Amino acid sequence: MGMQGTGSPLNRRRFLQRSLALGAGVAGLELLAACGGGSSTTTTVTATVNTLPPSTNPGAVYVFNQVVKDFEQAYPHEHIVGKNDPYDPTTYFAKLAAGQLEDGIQSYFTEPPLLIARHAVADITNLAKSWSSFKDYIPSIASIVTRGDRVYGIPVNGYVLGIFYNRKLFQGAGLDPDKPPTTWEEFRGYAKQLTSSKVAGFAETSTANQGGWHFTNWMYTAGGDLESADGTKAVFNSPQGVSVLNFLKAMRFTDRSMTQQQLLTQADTLQLLATGKVAMVVMAPDQLNALQAQYQANLKDFGIGPMPQNGGNAALTGGNLWVFNPKSAPEVIKAAFDYVIYSNFNLVGVARSLAEPAAAGQAVGAPTAVLFQGSFQEQLSALYRK
Structure with missing residues (x-):
């Protein structure tokens, strides 16, 4: 990918x-x-x-x-x-x-x-x-x-970007592994429930241009965009854009359900998922092969769900x-x-x-x-x- x-x-x-x-x-x-x-x-x-x-x-x-x-x-x-x-x-x-x-x-x-x-x-x-x-x-x-x-x-x-998650960690936290979160509210609640002293509920990318990539994805789930329809003006500082940042801020600093380590790339979040240190990450489906080839992961232990939504009914493609x-x-x-x-x-x-x-x-x-x-x-x- x-x-x-x-x-x-x-x-x-x-x-x-x-x-x-x-x-x-x-x-x-x-x-x-x-x-x-x-x-x-x-x-x-x-x-x-x-x-x-x-x-x-x-x-x-x-x-x-x-x-x-x-x-x-x-x-x-x-x-x-x-x-x-x-x-x-x-x-x-x-x-x-x-x-x-x-x-x-x-x-x-x-x-x-x-x-x-x-x-x-x-x-x-x-x-x-x-x-x-x-x-x-x-x-x-x-x-x-x-x-x-x-x-x-x-x-x-x-x-289409979506959520990769660890089914075993879902089961251990009392969550149904066949029902991944579908809204921001559910996603935040799941992340809190999945967090423990050894596991973070969620990890997100924030370096090597990948933070902007995933920020765009979250923006679409909120019904926002990065530029005006005519392509002449940046509009990422919209209410939807602010809501994305506040959402992630609350997960990290209020709920403490995200990894304390930041400046992560997709390679980092995939490793954290594969090694059971994180329960949920944002990925494209083609990373399944890397999950298996690089980490010898049993794919039955993992699931994929669509991006949780907050009024956008969309995700980055x-x-x-x-x-x-x-x-x-x-x-x-x-x-x-x-x-x-x-x-x-x-x-x-x-x-x-x-x-x-x-x-x-x-x-x-x-x-x-x-x-x-x-x-x-x-x-x-x-x-x-x-």
Whole structure:
């Protein structure tokens, strides 16, 4: 998961309304991966992508290599080379200028406005519109990667921030682990009830830009926003914004239900949750895999719930998309594009690829957000339910 900013044209509330419901438990769900068609290329074309997992996560590396192997069997004249090089906005433009950027780059929903404005991504309009399901994107999702009638990327997954919680700690505190808090009032009460000399009820991020990320999320739950509708004025000092800060202030200093240590990142709060030192944190569902891979956590001991609300009926959303190197040759961009579609959306191989992460010992089942409408989404949803 990448941390998301607020610069995307995506209407987060509309996206949220179309998102999959977040369940209270996480066991037994399935993630989506995919496979697809053939290639008429007569010579082998090599494309690089930036999504090779780190060697410290061998299960994820195995799954990546299996998908590449399947892709190259379906597209025998296209070869994929993976690199462990996650998108970094502070180095992207330097790598592009130096010729060190991969051909296909997985990035975040927040990034296209700047990348497109600086001509730092390829125009893939013809490729995108040759894919039969591109037209099925929800308009607000398609708008992230389009400008006018031109297309510059492919959204592949989305998330909605929610609450991760320790089910055992809920039970120990006399709370129903199948009923996470749904309002601010409940959340504050749960945190107090979960707090002990060894456990904090809640931990929140507040450094490395993640404090603002989560503040935005809480703002949406209160019905507020960070900027005016026309995007010309900052409005975070609204009554809703003040209510968020007072809410967290009361939890920390009045209830003492938050960690005394502050300046935490998401990596810190995940560790606190995994080690039983904190009962609740704010996370995106894709952190389930990190919870298992890094801490060997039993996922049956944890639950996910939607963000507690205080009049907003919304939460911060984000997601991942692919963009392509504008300096790469057209046939190389096509190979990278084919891989992206194959590895995410082709229905032919979805059933098989669903089993690969589980077989490799990877966590599967993170709730995700709906990107499409119509029959294509119905087919995807049917595969999720199996």
